[in-house]
Amino acid sequence: MLIRPVAEDFRIIGFFMGRVFAIFTVASLVPLLWAALAREWHPMSSFALMAGCYAALAAIGLRSSPKVRRLDWSHGMTVVALTWALAPLVGSIPLLLSGHWSGPLDSYFDAMSGLTTTGLSLVHDLDHLASSINFWRHFLHFLGGQGIILAALSLFAAGGGLTLYHGEAREERIMPSVTSTARFIWGVAIVHLVGGVVALTLVGWVTLGFSPMRSAFHGLMIFFAGFDTGGFAPQSTSLGYYHSGIFEAVTAVLMVAGAMSFGVHYALWRRNPGSVLRNLETRTILGSLGFTLVLTIVGLAVTGVYSSISGLARAGTFQLLSAHTGTGFATVSSAELRGWGGLEYGGIAIAMALGGMGSSTSGGVKALRIGLTLKAIGNQVRRVLLPDGAVVGTGYFQGSRKRLTPELAQSVMAVSLLYVALFLLGAGVGMAYGYSLQHALFESVSAGANVGLSVGVVDPTMMPAVLKLVFMLQMWAGRLEFVAVFALIGFLLAWVRGK
Amino acid sequence: MSEEPHRRVETIGSRLTGLLVTIGFETLFVVAVILVGLAVAALIVALS
Numbered sequence: 001m002l003i004r005p006v007a008e009d010f011r012i013i014g015f016f017m018g019r020v021f022a023i024f025t026v027a028s029l030v031p032l033l034w035a036a037l038a039r040e041w042h043p044m045s046s047f048a049l050m051a052g053c054y055a056a057l058a059a060i061g062l063r064s065s066p067k068v069r070r071l072d073w074s075h076g077m078t079v080v081a082l083t084w085a086l087a088p089l090v091g092s093i094p095l096l097l098s099g100h101w102s103g104p105l106d107s108y109f110d111a112m113s114g115l116t117t118t119g120l121s122l123v124h125d126l127d128h129l130a131s132s133i134n135f136w137r138h139f140l141h142f143l144g145g146q147g148i149i150l151a152a153l154s155l156f157a158a159g160g161g162l163t164l165y166h167g168e169a170r171e172e173r174i175m176p177s178v179t180s181t182a183r184f185i186w187g188v189a190i191v192h193l194v195g196g197v198v199a200l201t202l203v204g205w206v207t208l209g210f211s212p213m214r215s216a217f218h219g220l221m222i223f224f225a226g227f228d229t230g231g232f233a234p235q236s237t238s239l240g241y242y243h244s245g246i247f248e249a250v251t252a253v254l255m256v257a258g259a260m261s262f263g264v265h266y267a268l269w270r271r272n273p274g275s276v277l278r279n280l281e282t283r284t285i286l287g288s289l290g291f292t293l294v295l296t297i298v299g300l301a302v303t304g305v306y307s308s309i310s311g312l313a314r315a316g317t318f319q320l321l322s323a324h325t326g327t328g329f330a331t332v333s334s335a336e337l338r339g340w341g342g343l344e345y346g347g348i349a350i351a352m353a354l355g356g357m358g359s360s361t362s363g364g365v366k367a368l369r370i371g372l373t374l375k376a377i378g379n380q381v382r383r384v385l386l387p388d389g390a391v392v393g394t395g396y397f398q399g400s401r402k403r404l405t406p407e408l409a410q411s412v413m414a415v416s417l418l419y420v421a422l423f424l425l426g427a428g429v430g431m432a433y434g435y436s437l438q439h440a441l442f443e444s445v446s447a448g449a450n451v452g453l454s455v456g457v458v459d460p461t462m463m464p465a466v467l468k469l470v471f472m473l474q475m476w477a478g479r480l481e482f483v484a485v486f487a488l489i490g491f492l493l494a495w496v497r498g499k
Numbered sequence: 500m501s502e503e504p505h506r507r508v509e510t511i512g513s514r515l516t517g518l519l520v521t522i523g524f525e526t527l528f529v530v531a532v533i534l535v536g537l538a539v540a541a542l543i544v545a546l547s
Contacts (some may be wrong), residue, residue, distance in 0.1 A: 059539035191518065252529045253522075260525070268524050269517040276524070289532065294539055309540045317536035321529070 003100050005491065009075065011066035016079045017086075018061020022078035024087055025054040027143055031094070044133045046094040053090045060399035062347040077385040077487030084476060084484075088112040091140060097296030098133045100124050101409055102460055105468055112472045114140030116479035119231020119328035119445075119452020120471065131217065137232050139225035144187050144479070145228025145258070147182075181262070188265045189227070192257055196223040199250050218242075228361045231328025231452030238330040245314060247310035248331060252321050259325035259356025261368075262397050275291055280396045281357050284371030289324055290352040298321050299343025307337075319453075322498070323352040326362035328452020338439070338455045349442050352451045353423065361479055363450025365419045368398065369412045376409035422448040422474055429456060429470045448474040 026052040033046035071079065088111035095107035106122040113120045114137050190314065200219030204210040210218065221234045235241040239248060257265075264282065267275045276282055297316045306312035315331060322329045330337070340348075355364015371395065375396055382392045394404045428442025431437060435457055443457035458471065477485045 170537060197521070249529065249533075252532075253525050256528050257525045259520075265521065268521040271513070271517050271520050273524055290535065293532065293536055297536055297539040299544055301540060301547065306525065309544050312544075313533070313536040313540040316540070317533050320530060320536075 002494040004151070005495055008066055008068075011064040012068070012075050013078055013082070014061045014064035015066050015069065016061070016071060016075070017083055018058045019066070020056050020079070020083045021058035021061060021087070021299050024090070024143075024261065025051055025058050027139070028091075031132050031136040031139060034135050036387060037083065037132075038131050040132045041093060041396060042132045043098060043130045046097040046137070047132070050090055050093040054112075055092065057090070064133055065172055074487055074491060077484040079493045081480060081484040081488035083356075084115065084480060086142070088115045091115065091136075093124075094133055094136055098130060101125070105465060107495075109468050109472055111140060112139065112475050114138075114230065114232060115170070116142035116450050116475040117141050117145045117228050117230040117326070117363070118475045118479075119225065120447060120454060120458045120475075121232065122458065122463065122468070125261040126234075134221065137274050138234070141228040141230030141232060141251070142189075142224045145230060146336070147188065151489055152393075153497065156410050160299070184263050188262065190270075192227050192254065193223060196227060196250075196254050200247070203244065203247050203250055204242075206367075209243055222251055223254060226251045226327060226329065227258040227361070229255060229258040229326045229356065230326075230361075235275035235445070237333065239318070240331045240333065245270070246461045248318050252318060253320055253328065255325040255327045255329070257447045259360050259362040261357035262360045263359060264357065267399070275399065278397045280371040280375070280398050283370040284374070285324075285357060285367040288351070288354050288367065288370065289320070292347045292354075293317065293320050295347030295350070296344045297337075299341055299345070299347060303341040304341065306387050314448060319348060321455055323348045323451060324354065324362055325356050326352070326449060328446065328453050332455060334454050335457040337453070342438075345438065345442065349452065352445045352449045352453065353419070355449050360443060363448075365416050369416050370410045372396070373402060373416055375404055380405070399476065407429065415482060418447065419478070420476060426467075426470050426474050429467055431465055444471075444474065448478040450475060450478050 028047060030046040032044060032051060035041075035047055056299050091114070092104070092107040092111035095101050095110055096104055101110065102122070102124070109120075109122050112118075119141075126134075143397070153494055190326050195272040197216065197219045200222055201212070201216045205212050205216030206217050208215070218234055221232075222229065222239075225232045229236075233239060233241070239251060242248070261281065264276050265278070267273070296319070297313065299314050300306060306315060318329075319337075321327075354370055355366050356362025356409050358366045360369045377394050383390075387391065394403055396404055409450060423441065423445045426447055427437065427441040430440025430444060435443075438491055439455050439457055442453075442455050445451070446453050449459075456469075
């Protein structure tokens with residue numbers, strides 16, 4: 001029987017959402033300041049409006065004053081799911097008012113794509129967008145990738161932070177408390193921010209001939225989108241704009257850093273790379289990366305799209321790394337990507353679906369789930385082949401020695417299947433609108449796995465509104481890894497049908 | 500008899516080493532992927 005939520009439940013949810021919106025209010029002052037410094041008065045007024053809306057939502061939430069300021073599991077998940085749906089709606093105000101998006105649905109689509117670190121975009125004339133609006137698009141990647149909830153946890157320690165942490169699909173606690181873990185994650189981001197922006201700025205300035213200011217702007221935007229595995233770029237031709245192997249290599253390092261779990265970052269920070277190489281997740285991602293890389297390169301060589309070995313390897317490896325890490329930067333255009341043959345298309349699509357490591361900014365099924373699923377299947381096969389009574393080892397190494405229990409295997413396979421269903425949903429709707437299976441499935445996987453590579457289905461002039469809504473749902477559910485979404489559905493059902 | 504729990508003291512030097520290990524690992528990862536890509540491409544072109 002469903003128990004109908006009472007007023008206190010709504011007060012608790014409202015209060016914690018208010019805290020998160022308070023963080024968004026502060027965060028929205030950054031693009032406001034940017035617009036003021038750049039003397040972009042029209043965007044500045046739209047950022048002021050957005051900050052006002054976030055502040056109003058924060059004030060309404062914080063005034064709900066529940067009796068107990070502690071979240072249970074269901075409340076925490078509902079807070080996360082609602083926040084991730086509402087925050088981009090308010091965040092889309094400056095995009096809509098800039099006039100570069102066709103309407104509210106398109107600007108909401110892009111804000112959702114930004115916050116969920118997807119990178120698909122419905123913008124018109126990106127190359128002439130105001131710098132502050134462009135900054136906001138990329139800053140959304142940073143806020144979403146680092147986890148706005150994490151920021152709230154770092155600042156408001158008490159009150160059931162663990163459920164919020166899990167709601168954002170993060171499972172690893174690398175420090176004794178969630179708050180210290182959140183602070184470590186932000187520390188890793190800041191260190192990479194400084195290093196990444198300096199490196200990209202130097203490359204842009206020294207090798208591309210950009211002015212120092214322009215180089216720093218591009219470096220910062222590409223850092224936000226690369227390290228947070230987002231995929232937006234300040235120019236319409238994405239990474240292809242720079243025509244620079246060094247720029248692509250530095251960006252690739254940032255993409256890899258973003259797709260690594262924070263457990264791996266912690267082990268490396270503790271100067272323990274041996275433990276990282278023993279991890280089931282590291283070994284799985286090395287295997288899947290190798291497999292999809294061979295598939296892509298062989299496909300490109302057979303199709304004969306590139307005449308030189310270096311050109312083939314450069315385009316193939318960068319696109320594959322971009323897909324596997326869930327970033328979505330492109331060095332080839334959507335039209336060129338459509339011209340790729342079946343093998344390389346398959347390699348990129350599989351890489352997108354598999355995604356990076358768990359508890360990272362990357363999307364997709366995630367390497368640990370793939371590794372555990374393969375291990376569970378292997379154990380099952382061994383049980384069949386070995387004599388009755390033989391003991392089959394169920395241990396695996398992930399930071400420490402762990403046991404693959406039937407419950408864990410079941411939950412891992414359930415989430416993996418949900419991802420497959422999510423990919424098929426978008427592909428089905430795309431095909432219903434007349435797109436080919438190949439294109440509809442590629443774009444659906446790109447949305448559901450929060451990647452952002454496109455073969456042209458996501459298009460501001462031709463994309464059907466229903467398909468935009470489905471892709472937004474995919475980005476949202478894929479980023480939250482379903483649990484928070486199901487908790488929200490359960491909460492709403494209990495509200496409507498509970499007793 | 501109980502022992503004093505081991506505590507790792509973080510100094511600037513150890514933090515810098517940690518940073519270098521992290522950046523080194525990330526860079527080597529990318530270099531390895533590029534080298535595998537180049538090797539596979541060269542092999543396929545040589546065979547065809």
